[in-house]
Amino acid sequence: MTPTKWWHYVLLAIFVGGLSVIALVAIAAAIIYPSLPSLDALTNYQPKLPLRVYSEDGYLIGEFGEERRAFINIDQVPQNLKDAVLAIEDRRFYQHNGIDTTGILRAIKNNVSGRSHEGASTITMQVAKNFFTVPNGKRTMITKINEALLAIKIEHSLSKDKILELYINQIYLGQRAYGFAAASQVYYGKTLDKLNLAETALLAGLPKAPSNYNPFTNPKRSMGRQQEVLHDMFRFGFLKENDYQAALKQPLRFKVTKQSRDLSADYVAESVRDALYAQYQEEIYSSGLNVYTTILKANQEAANAAVREGVLDYDLRHGYRGPEKILDIASLPIPEYSAKNKKNALDIALDDFEVFNGFIPAIITSVSPKSIQAHTKSGEDIVVTDKGLAFVDKMLHDKDPAKRLLKEGAVIRVIKNEDAWRIVQLPQVESALIALDPENGAIRALVGGFDFNQSKFNHVTQAWRQPGSSFKPFIYSAALEKGYTPATIVEDAPLNFSAAETGNKDWSPQNYENSFEGPISLRKALAHSVNTVAIRVLQNIGPEYAQSYITRFGFEAKKHPAYLTMALGAGSATPWQMASAYAVFANGGYRVKPNLISKIVDQHGKVISRTVFDHASNGAPRVIDSRNAFIMNSMMQSVIRNGTAAKALKLGRSDIAGKTGTTNDHIDAWFAGYSPKQVAIAWVGFDTPKPLGRGETGAVAALPIWIKYMATALKGSPEMAMRMPDGVVAMNIDPTTGTRDDSGVTEYFYHENPPPLVEADLPPLLDGSQNPDELGGNSPLTNQPQQVLQPDIALPARPVPTSPSPPPSSGHSDAQSNAARLLNTH
16 A cells, blocks of 8 residues: 555654664664573572671660661561552562563653653562662663563563562662661661551652652651552552551651661670671671670660769759850841741751760750740750759859850750750760679670760770779788788778888878778778778788789789789779679679670571670689688678668668779779679769869769669569678677677678687787788788689789889879879779
8 A cells, every 4th residue: 555645654654663663672682682691699689688786685786787688588578568569669560571561651641641750660670770780870771671671581580479579678768778677677666567557658658769758857758658659559459448548547656766776785786896897807797697695675774874864963963064056046048037947947057966865956046034945956846944944044044144155046955854855965974884794794784985976985895994992892802811801900090101112202192081080890991991991901911912813803913003002993994894803702703704795696597606604603713712702792782781882772682782983083983883693883984084073982973873773683683692601600799899799790701710809819910010921920811721712814923012103194094104193082
C-alpha cells in the first residue's frame, strides 16, 4: 500500500523509527548482555555488617562501621513490611520479569498528562543499581540500559523472594542505616517484628529519598510520605479500610536520640572498639562481630545517673557561672522578621551548641523575677519557674544590673526532671565510676567522664591520679602482716621532718582538721583517716616493704615511690586499678582480673571467643591472707559505721565497707567501697588538677555518687556477712588501751597475735620514736610467726630513703612528682 496522505508518512516514520530503536536496543543488548558482571555478589551475598557492642543482658551499647546493617531472612520479614514496600515501590513485582513494561507505559502517560510524577524502576532494577552501580556516579543512558539488562539477568538467576530479601537488606534508608532491620533500630529502637503498621509504612517510604523523608530532620515531610504509603496499600488492596484508617491515627514515637543504641555506655563501647582494633585493625568495621560485654543495663544506668547527679550537685554547691553566650536576637540573619522566622533564627543559632548528657541548649526569649521563657534546641518553647530557677536565683536578683546576665538572647542549658524544666550548666569538673564483681572481675558499670562526646578521655582507665587516703587500707594491710592489729595503739601527735631527713625541705604533715587526739587505736585511725598514725605505721613497717607489698593488689611499685608520703596516697593510680585492688578485700584475699568482654559472636551467631573468668578460690591467685582480708574488711566497715563515710548508713546495710580519699588542697576526691558482691570506685576532679574547693572531700564530692549507684546495684541483694576464717579470734578489749577487757568491745586478731593482758605489755615503739630494728627480737611487731605471702612480682632491693623528699609537682600524670606532694588527706 502506497501512502497517499501526509499523516501516512508520519505514521510510517514513527513505525520505522520504533523498529530502528528496537533494533538498536536489541543490538546493544546482544553486545552488552554477555559482558554484564557476575552475580556472585548476589548469590553469595555477604553484607558489610558493623561491629556491635552489647551489654551482658543483650542491650545494644554501640556500633562501629561506615554502614549500619542488620541482615534479616525473607521468611522473618513481617508481611506488613513486604506489602508496604510492594505497594509504594513495585506492586507488580511478582508479575514482571525485572522490567515492568506496563509500569513504564503508565509512568509515561502520567508524567506527560501531568497527573503525577513517577518513575518506572522496579525493585529488581534497584537491586541491580545498589549492587553494581557506583554510588553517586553519573547516570547515563548506557547506565540505565545496563541496570535494565542486569535486572533481567537477576530475574533469570534468583527467585523473587531472594530478590526481595536482597532489596530489604541492602537499600539505604538514612542515618547510615542500610536495610529495614537496621533502620528499625535506628529510628524506633526496636526490631521489625515489634513495629506497628504506621511505623512500618514510614520506613517503607524512605527509599525514594532518605534525606528528604528523614523523620529526625523532616518530620512533617516523612509523615506525608507515610500517609502516601498507607494510601497506596489501601488503594491496591494490601489493606482493608478499617486497618487503613486505624493506621492513619496511630502515633509515631521515635528514639530519644539519633544514635542506634539501647543503653548509653559510650566509654564502654570505645574501650571494646579499641581492644578489637588492636587485634583485627580495619576489618572490625565490616566484620559483623557482636561483642557481649560484662555490663548490666540496670547497673550502667544507675552509674550514669549517679555521675550526672554528682556533678550537678557539685555545681550547685559552687554557683552558676553564667550563660555560655549572649546573642543579639534582633540581628539574627533572617529576612522578613516574624514570629515564625524568629523561631527559625533561634533554631539556626542553636546549631552551634551540642546536647551533652541531656543538658539541652536553649536561648532565653523572656525574663521575669519568677520565670524564664526559652526556646530549646529540640524546638520547644518552655517556661522555667520555681525550683527550676534555684540554681540561677542569685544572678536573677543581683542588685548590680551588670551582673544580671540572664536576659533575652542568653544561651543557657536546661534539663527536664519529671514534668518540670530546670536550669543547669555544662560542668567543668569531671567524674568517673567503675563497678565490678569481686568474685570474677566482671565489670558491671563504667562511666569514664561526664559525657563522651564532650571529652573522650576515659578517666577510669587513663587518669593517673593521687588516691589520697583511699590508699591507706593497703598500708594498714601490710601492717597487719608485721604484727599490727586493729587494737594497736598509735600516737596521734605532730610529726616533724627536717630538711636533712627529707633531702629537700622541712615537712610537718597535718591531719585534715589540724587537731591531734593522742593515743588511738588503728581501727579508729582508719575510720577517721588520721594522717599522722598512717605515717607512723608506714615508718615502722618500712616504706620499701610497703612498696613491695602493694604489688599484690596490682599496683605498680614505680608509681608509688617508697617515701612516707605513700601512707597518704601520694602515688598514682587509676580508678580501674583501685577497683581491682579493693576487690581483694571484698572477696577474701584473691586477685581477680577486671574483664569487660564476655564473649565475641560472629555474624552467623557462632561464638568465636569466650572469656574464661578466674574466680576467687577457683583459679584466681591468693595474694593476701584470708585473715588479713577479714580484719581489713571489719576495719573499713568502721569507716562507714562511725567514720568519714557515715553517710553511707542511709543504704541500711551492714555488709558494706570502704574508704574516703581526699588529696592535698582538695584536688582529687574519692570513695572506694564494696559489698561482698559489688566493688565500686567513684572519683571527682578536674582534668587539669586544681582545687575542687573548700570542703570538697571524698565524703562530700565522691561518696554521694557511690551511694546513689549502690542503692540500685545492691537493691534486692541479700546482706552477706564475710565469714570469719580459721586463725582469727574475737576478743574483748579496752578500746583506749588495746588491752584485754571482758567488759570491753569486741575486736579481731590473728590467733598468734592476741592483745596484751595489761598495758605494761604494750611495745614501746608505737609512738613512732623508734624503729623496729632497734627493739630486738621480742617485739610483737617484728617477731611474730605470721604467714607473709610474697607478691606476684619480686622487686629488687634498693636503698630508698624512709623520709619523704618532696620536689614540686609538675602534673597529675607524673608518678614521681605525685609521690612527692605533701598531703593533708581525709
